[in-house]
Amino acid sequence: MMEVYRKVFPAVNKELTFWKKRAEQIPENELRNQALASIESKRFHCLGGAVYALLAGYKWQEAIRFIVAYQTISDYLDNLCDRSTSMDPDDFRQLHKAMTDALSPVKPIRHYYAYRSEKADGEYLADLVRTCQKTMRQLDGYDVIQSYLFELERLYSDLQVHKHVRMDERIDRLVSWFNANTNASTPLHWYEFSAAAGSTLGIFCLVSYSLSVPMSKELAEQIVDSYFPYMQGLHILLDYYIDQKEDEMEGDLNFCNYYESHEHMKKRLTYFIRQADIHVEQIRDRSFHKMVHHGLVGLYLGDPKVKRLSSGMDMTHVLLxxxxxxxxxxxxxAKMYHWIRKIKARPYIPGHESSRESRGS
Structure with missing residues (x-):
């Protein structure tokens, strides 16, 4: 955590400041607004994901550059699919080709906005892709991890397409997709598989390791098996859990709504924690990976949103x-972080200094 606070978080904030300035230069109002909103409201995703830069050794800064750029693509496209002007699956598929191209050292930039009316982004999305591609060219083991990267990305993009179409089509599409990608023996529900597909943690882990250690097929398989579905599923289910009130207000799909009851959800989240513990035992640096997945539980349940959930305190107690x-x-x-942010966000009112200040301390 000392390394995270001293090195990782400042480097992430520096990268995000750069991309925010780039987003401010986007000519098209709608694209500019969604790019800026994604950076402002989803900064936490980059801060959390950048913990994997610690696996990159002396190339940790390169890992952060990739993680921030790739997560910013993800968050920006999520906003364009979720909060913008289109509900066209062809548009969503075309947009997410940027995430595929970002994982290739050589693929040319495509016209990612081909199916939407807003197109002028001043090369913002293309520059994010190019930044990721630069990292891909530095990976000695790229040929080893390529197929694993593309498979995790395929599942992610499929999910984004299916869950953002018209509301009356979403569930049927997601269930059909789940059936096509699993078999009858899977222990997961369709909404849990969907959650597992929605995380970028496995990609960050593969890339960060590839910057520092000789990558073997065995290690790549261990990483994917350790992260998908349980570590990634836990990550996104916790994210959906704390967003239940917001998603209800916005009319957004929330996978936690499909559990039969609060008790069922609590039981399944507990199951995901236990399975993640078991699966990370096979991987190198397993204490680090355990720290990450236990950290996910603590960080998400430390969000102030949990207090607004009727089951929040009970769920927090059981999962912690x-x-x-x-x-x-x-x-x-996490609780201290949110408290400090709240204090810093309070407006300054002349004549209302704190008692400490008024005493001249």
Missing amino acids: RESGSAASFFHWN
């Missing part, structure tokens, strides 16, 4: 107890 001291540590850190 299941995840142990590491989760409690991150939970405390």
